[in-house]
Amino acid sequence: MSLDVRERRVAGADLSTSSARRGSILGWIAIIVGLIAVGIVGASIVGGGEWSQRESLDPESAAPTGTRALARILAEQGVEVRVVRSHEQAAAELRDGAATLVLPDAPALSDDAISALAAPAADVVLIDPRSRTLRLIADGANAVGVADDALVQPQCSVPEAQRAGAIRPRTVFLATDAAQCYPAAGGFALLVRETVRSDVPGTQRVSAVDGAALFTNEHLAEDGNAALALGLMGRNATLVWYVPSVADTDLDPASPSLGELTPPWVSPVIVLMLVAAVAAALWRGIRFGPLVGERLPVTVRGEETTRGRAHLYARSGDTAHAASLLRHGARVRIARLLGLSGSSSAAEVADALASVSVSPREEARTILDGAHPTSRRDLDELHDRLRRLEAAARSALHPERNNR
Structure with a gap:
């Protein structure tokens, strides 16, 4: 075999080896990029879910389910809207003077915390009434169903409802000791209850209405929704809008977490095992180059x-x-x-x-x-x-x- 032919073969082998190595590197790059993409998509999904939950009835959210439009209209009407995300801060704001408390459902708070939060408020507007909230603040009230999508007149003596006119309610309620407006589906879309407070002079007014169907950005401009919201929430010069969250809680954990039940050395060992598994996968996944054909040491004849x-x-x-x-x-x-x-x-x-x-x-x-x-x-x-x-x-x- 001539020297030129040998050089060409060696060059061809080098090219094939380098091509295989480039292919291996590109394969690892593709795997890494895929893992990063999956992580980004997962983070966006989780983050999007959390953001959507935060936007619901949030006075600082411009999303369809937020209530920024209502908060700005109240501010334009001279009402000082104070958005708070801590129940302790909300209680401090309410102690400054006569104020209206806007209270959505707060499952992270205990019964005592909800009662203490609502106690100093002159007016309480429940915009996402649930059974527990109605039991604690609007004694004797409960949700009884969902109304059809039809205009309903107030048919009650509450001034704010009479000025607002007809609305299209969704969740309806019943109460034994409260003014009831907008009858539909065997219940009423608005409950207004006034009670005499023992700790401070005067009365406290509690209103219960499905704000998610009437007061959000996508529904506020319909029918008499805006007028009803302004009437219920604009009775005092100050409005404290409490936005609940999972982090704002006074509840003790119901049961210890898995990390609390396991010894302190378990978590480091798990991390070490994961690192070892990744290292083993990388080690076993690395190829040592393309296969090289070799001549056999013995030639077997056909005979x-x-x-x-x-x-x-x-x-x-x-x-x-x-x-x-x-x-x-x-x-x-x-x-x-x-x-x-x-x-x-x-x-x-x-x-x-x-x-x-x-x-x-x-x-x-x-x-x-x-x-x-x-x-x-x-x-x-x-x-x-x-x-x-x-x-x-x-x-x-x-x-x-x-x-x-």
């Missing part, structure tokens, strides 16, 4: 494999299979001598031999496709007959080869 196969046939004693192989080889060789196809049948080869007077048709067919031998002696005899038949065909068709 040796044939003899090895023959010894296996002899050891197994399968004379029938050996006879089939012998007959097939002889038939193919004789057919080619006769100018026939190698796939010709024994009958076709026998007819051709008879036509050139090499052997009678029946005798040739018996040799090429007769009964299988049952012993080693019969197999040797068949082998001799096949060899004589092939030699006779060669002598008859190519006599010049035998004279050489």
Whole structure:
């Protein structure tokens, strides 16, 4: 082999090796990019869910379910809107003077915290009334159903409802000791209850209405929704709008977390195991380059494999299979001598031999496709007959080869 050819082969091997390495690097880059993309999508989904939850009835949110429009209209009407996200801060704001408390559902607060929060307020507007909130603040009230999407007149003596006119309520309530407005579906969309407070002079007014269906940004401009909201929330110069959250809670954990139940050394061990698993995956995933073909130290000739196969046939004693192989080889060789196809049948080869007077048709067919031998002696005899038949065909068709 010339030096130029060797150099070309070495260069080709280097190119294939570098191409394989580049492919491996690009594969790892694609895996890393995919993991980052999955993480970003998961974070956006989780973050989007949290943001959507925060936007619901939030006076600082411009989303369809937020209430920024209502907060700004109240501010334009001269009402000081104070948005608070802590129940302690809300209680401090309410102690400054007569103020209205806007209270959504606050599942993270205890019964005592909700009662203490609402106690100092001159007015309390429940814009997301739930059973517990109604029980604590609007004693005797409860939600009874959902109204159809139809305009309903107030049909009550509450001034704010009369000025607002018709609305399309959703959740309806019932109460034994409260003014009830907007009758629909066996209940009322607005409850107004006034009670005399024992701790401070005057009365406290509690209103319950489904604000999610009436006071959000997407519904505020419909029917008499805005007028009703301004009437209920604008009775005092100060409005404290409490926005609850999971973080703002006074509840003790109901049960210890898994981290609190396990010993301190468990978390570091888990982290160490994860790091070891990632390292093992990277180690086992790294390839050492493309496969390289090497010359075998021993070259096996075809004659040796044939003899090895023959010894296996002899050891197994399968004379029938050996006879089939012998007959097939002889038939193919004789057919080619006769100018026939190698796939010709024994009958076709026998007819051709008879036509050139090499052997009678029946005798040739018996040799090429007769009964299988049952012993080693019969197999040797068949082998001799096949060899004589092939030699006779060669002598008859190519006599010049035998004279050489």
